[in-house]
Structure formats: C-alpha cells, structure tokens
Amino acid sequence: MLPSILLLFHLTLAGRGFATPAARAVEKVDLLVTGGTVVTMDGSWRILEDGAVAVRGDRIVAVGPGAQVLAQYRAGRTISARGKIVLPGLINTHNHAPMVLLRGIADDMALMEWLEQVIFPAEARNVDKEFVEWGTALACLEMIRSGTTTYCDMYYFEDQVAETTARAGMRGVLGETIIQFPAPDNKTYQDGLAYTERFLKRWKGNALITPAVAPHAPYTNSAESLRACKALADKYDVPMMLHVAETLDEARQIREKYGATSTQWLEKTGVLGPKVIFHHGVWLTEEDLAIIKKRGVGVTHNPESNMKLASGTAPVPRMLEIGIPVGLGTDGAVSNNNLDMFEAMDFAAKLHKLVSMRPTVLPARQVVAMGTLGGARVLHMDEEIGSLEGGKKADFVLVDADSAHAVPGYNVYSHLVYVLKGADVRTSVINGQVVMLNGRVLTLDEKAIKEKARHYHDRIVASLKR
Amino acid sequence: MLPSILLLFHLTLAGRGFATPAARAVEKVDLLVTGGTVVTMDGSWRILEDGAVAVRGDRIVAVGPGAQVLAQYRAGRTISARGKIVLPGLINTHNHAPMVLLRGIADDMALMEWLEQVIFPAEARNVDKEFVEWGTALACLEMIRSGTTTYCDMYYFEDQVAETTARAGMRGVLGETIIQFPAPDNKTYQDGLAYTERFLKRWKGNALITPAVAPHAPYTNSAESLRACKALADKYDVPMMLHVAETLDEARQIREKYGATSTQWLEKTGVLGPKVIFHHGVWLTEEDLAIIKKRGVGVTHNPESNMKLASGTAPVPRMLEIGIPVGLGTDGAVSNNNLDMFEAMDFAAKLHKLVSMRPTVLPARQVVAMGTLGGARVLHMDEEIGSLEGGKKADFVLVDADSAHAVPGYNVYSHLVYVLKGADVRTSVINGQVVMLNGRVLTLDEKAIKEKARHYHDRIVASLKR
Numbered sequence: 057m058l059p060s061i062l063l064l065f066h067l068t069l070a071g072r073g074f075a076t077p078a079a080r081a082v083e084k085v086d087l088l089v090t091g092g093t094v095v096t097m098d099g100s101w102r103i104l105e106d107g108a109v110a111v112r113g114d115r116i117v118a119v120g121p122g123a124q125v126l127a128q129y130r131a132g133r134t135i136s137a138r139g140k141i142v143l144p145g146l147i148n149t150h151n152h153a154p155m156v157l158l159r160g161i162a163d164d165m166a167l168m169e170w171l172e173q174v175i176f177p178a179e180a181r182n183v184d185k186e187f188v189e190w191g192t193a194l195a196c197l198e199m200i201r202s203g204t205t206t207y208c209d210m211y212y213f214e215d216q217v218a219e220t221t222a223r224a225g226m227r228g229v230l231g232e233t234i235i236q237f238p239a240p241d242n243k244t245y246q247d248g249l250a251y252t253e254r255f256l257k258r259w260k261g262n263a264l265i266t267p268a269v270a271p272h273a274p275y276t277n278s279a280e281s282l283r284a285c286k287a288l289a290d291k292y293d294v295p296m297m298l299h300v301a302e303t304l305d306e307a308r309q310i311r312e313k314y315g316a317t318s319t320q321w322l323e324k325t326g327v328l329g330p331k332v333i334f335h336h337g338v339w340l341t342e343e344d345l346a347i348i349k350k351r352g353v354g355v356t357h358n359p360e361s362n363m364k365l366a367s368g369t370a371p372v373p374r375m376l377e378i379g380i381p382v383g384l385g386t387d388g389a390v391s392n393n394n395l396d397m398f399e400a401m402d403f404a405a406k407l408h409k410l411v412s413m414r415p416t417v418l419p420a421r422q423v424v425a426m427g428t429l430g431g432a433r434v435l436h437m438d439e440e441i442g443s444l445e446g447g448k449k450a451d452f453v454l455v456d457a458d459s460a461h462a463v464p465g466y467n468v469y470s471h472l473v474y475v476l477k478g479a480d481v482r483t484s485v486i487n488g489q490v491v492m493l494n495g496r497v498l499t500l501d502e503k504a505i506k507e508k509a510r511h512y513h514d515r516i517v518a519s520l521k522r
Numbered sequence: 523m524l525p526s527i528l529l530l531f532h533l534t535l536a537g538r539g540f541a542t543p544a545a546r547a548v549e550k551v552d553l554l555v556t557g558g559t560v561v562t563m564d565g566s567w568r569i570l571e572d573g574a575v576a577v578r579g580d581r582i583v584a585v586g587p588g589a590q591v592l593a594q595y596r597a598g599r600t601i602s603a604r605g606k607i608v609l610p611g612l613i614n615t616h617n618h619a620p621m622v623l624l625r626g627i628a629d630d631m632a633l634m635e636w637l638e639q640v641i642f643p644a645e646a647r648n649v650d651k652e653f654v655e656w657g658t659a660l661a662c663l664e665m666i667r668s669g670t671t672t673y674c675d676m677y678y679f680e681d682q683v684a685e686t687t688a689r690a691g692m693r694g695v696l697g698e699t700i701i702q703f704p705a706p707d708n709k710t711y712q713d714g715l716a717y718t719e720r721f722l723k724r725w726k727g728n729a730l731i732t733p734a735v736a737p738h739a740p741y742t743n744s745a746e747s748l749r750a751c752k753a754l755a756d757k758y759d760v761p762m763m764l765h766v767a768e769t770l771d772e773a774r775q776i777r778e779k780y781g782a783t784s785t786q787w788l789e790k791t792g793v794l795g796p797k798v799i800f801h802h803g804v805w806l807t808e809e810d811l812a813i814i815k816k817r818g819v820g821v822t823h824n825p826e827s828n829m830k831l832a833s834g835t836a837p838v839p840r841m842l843e844i845g846i847p848v849g850l851g852t853d854g855a856v857s858n859n860n861l862d863m864f865e866a867m868d869f870a871a872k873l874h875k876l877v878s879m880r881p882t883v884l885p886a887r888q889v890v891a892m893g894t895l896g897g898a899r900v901l902h903m904d905e906e907i908g909s910l911e912g913g914k915k916a917d918f919v920l921v922d923a924d925s926a927h928a929v930p931g932y933n934v935y936s937h938l939v940y941v942l943k944g945a946d947v948r949t950s951v952i953n954g955q956v957v958m959l960n961g962r963v964l965t966l967d968e969k970a971i972k973e974k975a976r977h978y979h980d981r982i983v984a985s986l987k988r
Contacts, residue, residue, distance in 0.1 A: 159929075160936040164871075164885035197926045304879075363872035364940070366881040393940040394927050402865075403872070405630075406829035410873075413770075415832040419630035460663045461860050461944070463625075463972050464979035470626040474830070474859040478927070479945035506929050513930035 085131045086488065087111040090122050092137025092454060095468055097144050097428045097443040101421065103468060109142060111450040114263065114488040119444045135483060135490070139458035141468060141476075143424075144443050145205020145227075145451040145486060146397040147431030149356035150335045150385030152211045153221075154183070154191025156198065157512045159389040167303070167365060174520070175390060181519040182512070183240040188213040189220050190508045195395060196224035197500050202396045202478025205451040205486045208333070208356070208385070208435055210270035210297060212241045214255060218265045225491040225499040227451065229435050230259075231270025231297055234285060236277055245271075245281045249288065256292040264487060266294065266437070268333075273299040274318045275309050279325045286327040295436060297333035303367050307339045319344035328353055331436055335385070336361075337375070338368040345371070345378060354381040354434030357426070359403040361387035369411045372404065373418060376426075383431030384423075396478035401427045405473050420469035454483040551597045552954065553577040556588050558603025558920060561934055563610050563894045563909040567887065569934060575608060577916040580729065580954040585910045601949060601956070605924035607934060607942075609890075610909050611671025611917040611952060612863035613897030615822035616801045616851030618677045619687075620649070620657025622664065623978045625855040633769070633831060640986070641856060647985040648978070649706040654679040655686050656974045661861060662690035663966050668862045668944025671917040671952045674799070674822070674851070674901055676736035676763060678707045680721060684731045691957040691965040693917065695901050696725075697736025697763055700751060702743055711747045715754065722758040730953060732760065732903070734799075739765040740784045741775050745791045752793040761902060763799035769833050773805045785810035794819055797902055801851070802827075803841070804834040811837070811844060820847040820900030823892070825869040827853035835877045838870065839884060842892075849897030850889075862944035867893045871939050886935035920949040 087110070094107030096119055108125035110118040118125050162174035188211065199207060206227035209217055214232035221228040232255055233239060234248035242248040252269055259267035269289040271277045277285070277298075289296035301307060301318045314321040319340060322328055330352035337355040340348070348355065357370050375382050384400045386392050405423045409415050432442025440449050455476055457465055462480065465471045484492040491499045553576070560573030562585055574591035576584040584591050628640035654677065665673060672693035675683055680698035687694040698721055699705060700714035708714040718735055725733035735755040737743045743751070743764075755762035767773060767784050780787040785806060788794055796818035803821040806814070814821065823836050841848050850866040852858050871889045875881050898908025906915050921942055923931055928946065931937045950958040957965045 157930060159931070160941060161932045163933065163936045163940065164875075164882055166882055170881070194926065194929070201926055360872060363876040364881065366875045366879050366883075368879070369876065393936065396927065399868075403869075406826060406869070407876075409630075409832045410829040410835065413832050413834070415636070415830065416630055416632055417832075458972070460660065460667055460968060460972065461862065463660070463975040464623060464982075465625070466627045466979070466983070467629065470629045470859065474629065475626060477943060477945065479943065502926060506924070506926065509929040513932070516930075517932070 082130050083128060085110045085112045085117050085129045086133065087485070087490070088125070088129060088131040088134045089137050089142060089454070090126065090134060092140045092142040093457070093468055094119060094142040094444060095424070095472070096445065097425060098445050107142065109444060109452065111485070111488050114449055116444060116446055116448050116450050118446050135454070137454050139456065140454040140482065141457050141472065142444070143203070143453055143455055143472065144428040144441070145453050145484065146203045146427050147383060147435065147442065148199065148204045148207040148385050148395065148397050149333070149383035149431045149434050150358050150387055151195070151207050151209045151395065152388030153195035153207070153209050153217060154188045154211050155388035155390050156195045156395070157187060157191040157509065158516065160393045161390065161516065163393070167305070178516055178520060179240060181522070182516050183212055185213050185216050187512065188216040190505065190512065192217045192220035193224065193500055193505045194509050195389070196221060196226050197497055197502060197505055198395045200224065200226065200484050200492050200497050201481065202398065203453045203455065203481040203484065204395065204397050205453065205484060206431070206435070206437070206441060208297065210272070212239050215258070218255070218259055218267070222262065222264050223499065225264070225486050225489050227264050227441070227486060229266045229268050229295060231268035233270055233272050234277065234281065235272040236281060245277065249284055253288060256288065256294060260292055260294070266435070268295040268297055271296070271298045273302070273306070274322060275306050282322070282325055282327045286329070289331060295331045295333055296327070297335060299336055300334040301339040301344070302336040304339060317341055317344050319347050323347045323351070333434055336367070336370065338362055338370045340371055345375060345380065349378055349380050354383065354436070356383050356385045356434055357404060358385045358387040358400070359407045360400060361391040363403065363407065365391055369407065372408055373412060376422065381430060381433035382426055383434035384427050397427055398472070398477045401473045420467070420473040423473045424469050450488040451486050453481050453485070456480045456482050548596050549583070549594060551576045551578045551583050551595045552599065553951070553956070554591070554595060554597040554600045555603050555608055555920070556592065556600060558606045558608040559923070559934055560585060560608040560910060561890070561938070562911065563891060564911050573608065575910060575918065577951070577954050580915055582910060582912055582914050582916045584912050601920070601959070603920050605922065606920040606948065607923050607938065608910070609669070609919055609921055609938065610894040610907070611919050611950065612669045612893050613849060613901065613908065614665065614670045614673040614851050614861065614863050615799070615849035615897045615900050616824050616853050617661070617673050617675045617861065618854030619661035619673065619675050619683060620654045620677050621854035621856050622661045622861070623653060623657040623975065624982065626859045627856065627982065629859070633771070644982055644986060645706060647988070648982050649678055651679050651682050653978065654682040656971065656978065658683045658686035659690065659966055659971045660975050661855070662687060662692050663963055663968060663971055664861045666690065666692065666950050666958050666963050667947065668864065669919045669921065669947035669950065670861065670863050671919065671950060672897070672901070672903070672907060674763065676738070678705050681724070684721070684725055684733070688728065688730045689965065691730070691952050691955050693730050693907070693952060695732045695734050695761060697734035699736055699738050700743065700747065701738040702747060711743065715750055719754060722754065722760060726758055726760070732901070734761040734763055737762070737764045739768070739772070740788060741772050748788070748791055748793045752795070755797060761797045761799055762793070763801060765802055766800040767805040767810070768802040770805060783807055783810050785813050789813045789817070799900055802833070802836065804828055804836045806837055811841060811846065815844055815846050820849065820902070822849050822851045822900055823870060824851045824853040825866060825873045827857040829869065829873065831857055835873065838874055839878060842888065847896060847899035848892055849900035850893050863893055864938070864943045867939045886933070886939040889939045890935050916954040917952050919947050919951070922946045922948050
C-alpha cells in the first residue's frame with residue numbers, strides 16, 4: 057500500500073500548488089498560456105483568475121491555477137494572457153464561408169427578389185474554384201480575427217473550402233451543398249452525391265476537417281435525395297446537415313406538398329438520427345421538438361440572419377429547456393453581414409429576452425455555453441472541443457478585456473456576451489497551433505487576400521451589369 | 523451684367539473641378555480631409571468617392587469632390603481618409619454616461635430586483651462628484667473611440683458631466699435628473715430644480731454643451747414638478763427630456779393613477795412642446811403618436827436596452843412614416859452594456875425587420891439617418907449638426923472600411939449598419955477639433971482613466987458587500 061499513500065500525498069501537494077521538481081518531475085509541454093482569466097466552460101463552470109493552460113502537440117495537457125500549472129510544466133514557448141480572457145474558441149455552427157465576397161451586395165429586400173435578382177445571378181456568374189478559395193481565405197481570416205476556431209459550412213466546390221480551411225489552420229465541419237437545382241459546380245443532385253462521396257473519402261480522418269453530407273433543405277431535395285444523403289452519412293459515419301424550418305414560406309410549402317411540418321416529413325422519410333444538424337429551426341412546433349429531441353438532432357441558431365431576413369424567432373429557450381443541443385451561427389455574410397460570433401451571442405441574448413418579455417431568459421453564461429460547448433454538441437464534437445479541459449484539443453482564444461469599452465468588468469460571461477466583440481480577440485490557438493498572435497494572423501497572407509477581395513468586388517459588380 | 527456672367531463662368535469651372543488660382547483665389551482653411559468616401563447625409567444623400575471636407579474654425583466650409591475642394595482650399599493640416607468613410611459624427615440621443623463605471627455589474631435579472639438589489643444601492647453608496655467625473659471621462663473615451671461626437675445625457679452631478687464632456691471636446695445635451703426620490707446629490711425635486719436653474723445659467727451659450735431640463739419620468743414626477751420643469755425649459759429656451767412609455771409596468775401604473783397613457787397625461791398636464799424629448803417611447807398608442815407629432819416632440823430609440831431589459835419594441839417604422847423625429851441611443855452602460863452607436867444601428871435595423879416580419883423595413887440608409895441627422899432633429903440641433911454640409915459644425919469621423927471583416931463593400935450604408943463597428947473608427951473631429959487621430963484620443967488621458975475604472979471596480983464591489 058505504500059506507493060498509493062505516497063501518490064496520494066504527492067497529488068495533494070500538486071493539487072494545492074505545492075508541487076516542486078523534487079515532489080514531481082516537471083513535464084515538458086509545447087506551450088504555456090499564463091496570467092489570464094481562464095473561462096473553462098467545463099462541467100463545473102470553473103473560472104480561474106491568473107489561470108494557465110498547458111498544451112502539448114494538438115491537445116490541452118492541463119488547465120488550472122497559474123502557480124500550480126507553472127510548477128508542474130515547462131514549455132519552450134509561453135504566451136502571456138495578462139489582462140485577457142482565455143476562452144474556448146467560438147464555434148460558428150452555420151456558415152456559407154465563400155459568400156463573404158458578396159458581403160452586403162444587396163440588403164433590405166424581399167427574400168425572393170433578393171435571391172433571384174441578385175444572389176443567384178451573382179453566384180451563377182462568379183462562383184468557381186478560385187472564387188471559393190479566395191472567399192474561404194477571406195472568411196477564415198475574419199473568423200480567426202474574431203475568435204472563431206471551428207466552423208460548420210455548406211457551399212459549392214467544398215473541396216476548395218476544405219483545402220483553404222486546413223491551410224488556414226482552422227477546424228471545419230464541411231459539406232458540399234446537395235440540391236435539386238443546377239449549382240455552380242454540380243448540375244444534378246446525383247452529381248452532388250458523387251462529389252460528396254469523393255469528398256468524404258478524401259477528408260475523413262483529417263486532423264482539422266470533418267467532412268459532412270449537406271443536402272440543402274427539405275424543399276430543395278426529394279425524399280429520394282435525402283435518403284441517399286442519409287445513407288452516405290451513415291456509410292462514412294459523418295454528420296448530415298440541412299436547413300430546416302427557416303421561413304414561414306418553407307413551412308407553408310412543405311405543408312401543402314406533404315401535409316406535415318418539415319421535421320415531421322423528415323422523420324417520416326427516415327433520415328433523422330444523432331448525427332443530423334438542423335440549421336435555423338425557426339418554425340418548429342412542440343411536436344417537432346419532441347422528434348428532434350428523440351432523434352438526438354442538434355440545432356444551429358442564427359439570430360442575426362433570422363432577424364435581418366425577417367425569418368422569425370427560433371424557440372431557443374424551449375429547446376434548451378428540454379435538452380436539445382443548440383449552437384450559434386452567423387449564417388453566410390450576405391445575410392448578417394459579418395462572421396462575428398460575439399455579435400451572434402449578443403443578439404441571441406437580447407432577442408430572446410425581448411420575444412419572451414423576460415429579462416432573465418438566456419442569461420449570459422448560457423449564451424457563452426451555446427457559443428462554445430453547445431456548438432460542439434451540435435457538431436457532435438463535444439468530446440474533443442468546446443471547453444478547456446485536459447485531454448481536449450487545444451482550441452482557444454485570448455480576448456482583451458482591458459480596453460476603454462471593457463473596463464470595469466464585474467462578470468466575465470456578461471462581458472463576453474454584452475461588451476466584447478470580435479475586434480477584441482488578440483490571439484488564437486487551434487489544434488495546438490498559434491494561428492494569430494497579438495492581432496497578426498500567421499497562417500494567411502492578409503494583404504493578398506484583401507487585394508483579391510477588391511478584385512472580386514469589381515468583377516462581381518461588372519457581372520451584374522451584363 | 524458683365525460681373526454676373528463672369529461669376530457664372532467661374533462657378534461653372536469651379537463646379538467641374540477646373541477652378542485654378544487664376545480663376546478664383548485659393549482660400550485658407552484650418553483642416554482638409556481628403557481621399558475618403560464622404561457620406562454627407564445631406565438632403566440629396568450625396569456620397570462622394572474621393573471626396574474632401576474643408577474646415578475653418580469650428581465649421582465646415584466645403585464638402586465636395588476632392589479635386590474641386592483641393593483646387594479651392596489650402597490648409598495647414600491635411601488628414602488622409604484613403605480607404606475610409608467620412609461620416610457625420612454619430613449622435614447618441616440617450617445615455618447616463620457615468621454609469622459606465624457600473625458596466626455589467628448585474629444582468630439578466632428581473633427589473634425591480636435588478637434596480638433595488640444592485641443598481642440603486644451601488645449608486646447610493648458610490649455616486650459623488652468624483653465618480654461622475656471619472657465615469658464621464660471613461661464614457662467620453664469610449665464614445666469618441668466608437669464614433670459618437672454628440673450625446674444626450676441625464677444623470678446626477680450633471681455639472682461634473684458637463685465639465686468633463688467639454689474637456690473631452692465632445693458635444694453634449696445634458697440635464698440633471700429631477701426626480702421625486704432622494705438622489706445622490708439633490709434630496710428633493712425642488713433642490714433638483716434649483717440645481718438645474720444654476721446649471722442652465724452656467725452652460726447656456728457654451729460652444730459644446732447644451733444644458734437641458736431632465737425630469738426623470740411621468741411616474742417619478744408629479745404634474746407640479748413637470749410643470750415647473752417645463753416653465754424652466756421655456757424660460758431658458760432649452761430642451762426638456764424625460765423617459766416616457768418605457769415599460770408595460772409604467773403604462774399600467776400611469777393608467778391606474780391618471781386613467782390615461784403617459785403621453786396623454788403629459789399633454790393634459792400641458793408640458794409638451796417642440797423642445798421636448800421622449801426617451802424610449804416603447805408603449806405608445808396611435809393616439810399618443812398623434813399628440814407627439816402635433817407637439818413636435820422627438821423620440822429616442824434604444825433597441826439594445828429595450829431588448830436586454832425586455833421592455834418591448836418601440837413603433838419606430840410608424841413614427842418615421844408619420845414624420846416624428848427619431849434618433850438612436852445606447853441608454854446607460856448598465857442596460858446595454860456599451861456605448862457603441864454602430865451596434866445601436868445594427869440592432870435597430872434587424873429588430874424592426876423581425877418584429878414587422880418584413881425585411882424591407884428600416885433599410886440601412888434610413889438607419890444611418892437615424893444615427894446622424896435624425897438624432898440631431900430629436901435634439902433640435904439639425905441646423906448645426908447631423909450632416910456634412912458647408913456652414914454646419916465640423917463634427918465627423920473617419921471609419922476604416924478596409925479591414926478583413928469589411929472587404930469587399932458594395933453599399934456604404936449597408937456597411938455602416940451591418941458590418942462596421944465602433945472599433946473601426948480611427949479619427950474624430952468635433953467642433954473643428956481633432957479629438958482622436960488614428961486611434962489615439964488626444965483630449966483624454968486614457969491610461970489614467972482606465973486605472974481609475976479599476977479602482978472604482980474594487981470600491982463598488984466592496985460597497986455592495988456592506
């Protein structure tokens with residue numbers, strides 16, 4: 057029994073921050089982040105003032121009080137987080153990344169006019185591999201700058217989205233849009249399915265990219281297409297995402313066609329299951345919620361897009377109440393018009409207070425949870441990301457909490473939701489790699505990307521005059 | 523007739539940018555701002571690519587195409603606005619500036635609990651002249667940084683608010699809160715009235731400060747107090763501001779007490795008129811709107827505060843439709859929790875689309891108008907500020923439109939509302955004075971103010987433990 061007693065004594069010392077090289081060998085790690093307010097988002101909502109995070113390779117080795125972690129670990133590289141909040145990287149659960157190149161091209165229009173007169177023609181005349189590469193690079197630049205470390209995407213030429221995302225050092229859950237409508241790359245949904253299978257084979261097992269199957273929506277895919285999608289997702293054990301119950305118009309259309317809600321029809325079609333992700337879920341009935349809960353589906357909430365496009369208000373407090381995983385998203389930059397997840401948190405918190413007429417609804421901590429661990433749950437990655445805990449992937453950001461608009465601060469969750477914005481993020485670590493340091497993105501050529509954005513601006517404007 | 527013909531020829535040349543020193547003497551001005559996209563917000567919504575603004579003393583001398591303005595004016599100082607938007611300074615029509623020191627001290631609580639358990643005790647134990655001075659300095663720092671040049675305020679120790687605002691070089695419409703409730707400075711409303719009269723005498727005619735009379739609300743002031751306030755405002759010809767129809771609870775209370783809405787009761791009391799400002803105006807009936815319109819009252823809209831406190835949604839599209847002046851505000855930092863007017867614009871645009879279920883409601887240009895000239899109308903200062911036109915006061919800001927989250931840009935109004943934020947503001951000119959240049963505030967000691975903010979944090983936290 058002696059070794060166990062010694063071990064217990066040793067752990068007690070270590071736990072109290074008394075560990076010394078004599079009591080326990082100092083371990084080497086790759087990176088130590090010290091001196092910040094560490095918001096762990098772990099099961100006990102630990103917040104560590106003057107906390108530290110130790111990283112080895114792509115994983116977090118330890119999170120704890122600074123003195124304790126520093127006594128136990130030595131690293132070649134140390135980043136000071138003094139005056140900053142250390143937060144799990146934000147998870148943007150819904151995006152169409154390359155659409156940043158169309159950011160603000162048309163706003164404040166009726167939905168069909170907007171789509172048919174501007175968005176669809178602009179996409180048809182401009183979207184190709186190069187557009188998607190540069191658009192994704194610009195989106196990754198903006199997302200890294202504003203604190204997002206993982207995002208979920210569906211667009212076209214998704215291979216280029218994946219290549220660029222991996223190069224940027226970001227984590228992505230990515231799917232090629234499958235739609236019964238000629239897309240810029242695949243002209244039929246069968247082509248889309250074939251593309252997707254190649255895509256799944258190529259990216260499955262990648263350290264940063266989780267490939268997914270992405271049928272656009274129930275009103276743009278038949279039962280046959282959706283079943284083929286689900287079969288593919290099951291075959292490769294990957295997520296399947298689709299837009300569901302986004303607008304009243306969709307709800308009416310599906311009811312006329314199938315005599316059911318979108319969710320009920322999807323359930324009847326047999327395509328729901330634990331790796332399915334619903335984008336939006338605005339017009340969900342209580343019966344829909346029961347189905348979603350039963351099938352283990354996750355829902356992405358996009359408050360800014362839903363407000364700007366006048367889509368409606370998703371029943372987020374109710375979903376959280378009954379235990380449905382809910383994450384936050386920005387949607388594409390044509391409907392928001394940026395990719396700042398801090399704004400998504402701010403809008404979510406305020407929107408649901410107003411709609412419910414209860415200021416206690418969605419308190420700040422719950423909103424930060426949606427932006428981090430909740431998003432990870434929706435993407436079925438909560439064992440790997442979404443909180444700062446030993447053993448998880450090293451995905452976190454340092455947020456400046458010491459600027460004129462941020463002092464004084466009384467509650468770190470409240471500040472993250474109501475005060476701080478993407479522009480306050482200074483440093484970002486994804487998969488153990490420092491991708492931004494003190495405001496400088498290290499994985500992308502910012503100047504070249506911005507030049508290309510201006511080039512695309514001119515080209516797109518010209519294309520719409522044709 | 524010869525001189526007129528020559529003048530016409532001369533003007534024609536000048537109008538086309540052909541003016542030369544020979545054709546017209548070059549005039550000296552103090553400041554030229556060149557190379558930016560000048561968003562004038564004038565009567566014809568002129569936007570000048572590569573435009574210029576010439577400033578002499580505290581006023582704008584000319585706004586026009588760069589070549590034309592440069593041919594006509596020479597200045598000792600030139601600021602380049604290349605890659606930036608030159609915008610009339612934003613006008614925050616509702617604030618309680620010193621409350622930034624309580625930023626985020628309590629959130630997500632039921633209103634009465636929030637006020638009685640936290641806000642009122644924190645104020646009672648901490649608000650004094652020094653608190654107000656440092657709080658105002660911090661608020662001015664944040665407002666200047668985020669593009670506000672004029673703000674409207676009601677708090678306590680308003681003399682200190684005025685002194686600090688003038689020192690910061692900001693424009694303010696400021697009033698001492700008059701309330702039938704012991705305030706941190708004046709213990710009765712009569713004391714408040716006496717304070718206000720001294721305040722009006724002291725500040726009337728100041729270049730930056732417009733003193734005002736500020737009874738808190740109809741539910742915290744009697745008819746007698748309100749009539750005395752109105753008499754004072756009339757005597758000195760200054761604005762009178764008050765909170766009106768902010769919450770359902772107020773509406774119920776006033777109906778029980780007076781059998782009328784707040785607006786109807788104020789009308790019956792005889793205190794409405796063209797220099798009156800209503801803060802919030804959430805629960806206004808169609809009959810109230812008719813009274814407001816008839817009396818020439820302006821209304822401040824505070825979307826973030828109304829959402830966060832679950833107050834309700836003000837009938838903004840309807841007010842604009844019938845021609846009531848509407849400006850935007852942040853409200854105090856305990857109910858928002860920052861003073862960023864770009865966010866106020868973003869929230870306003872999205873909120874009313876959602877509530878009306880029409881994406882065409884409050885298009886971006888109309889929202890920028892609320893944030894600038896609309897605010898000036900509400901404050902009855904639209905002949906002096908709110909747009910960039912020759913003869914108006916030189917109040918404007920330079921906003922970076924070239925960062926990763928802002929490129930490409932297709933529509934400048936859309937960018938100002940949906941994309942850009944306070945953090946994108948780089949330079950600010952108020953009353954002809956450069957108060958911020960390339961991100962550095964020149965009128966305030968940022969380091970000292972932030973240190974004081976941390977000091978107040980500790981003091982306030984300790985005071986609430988007593």
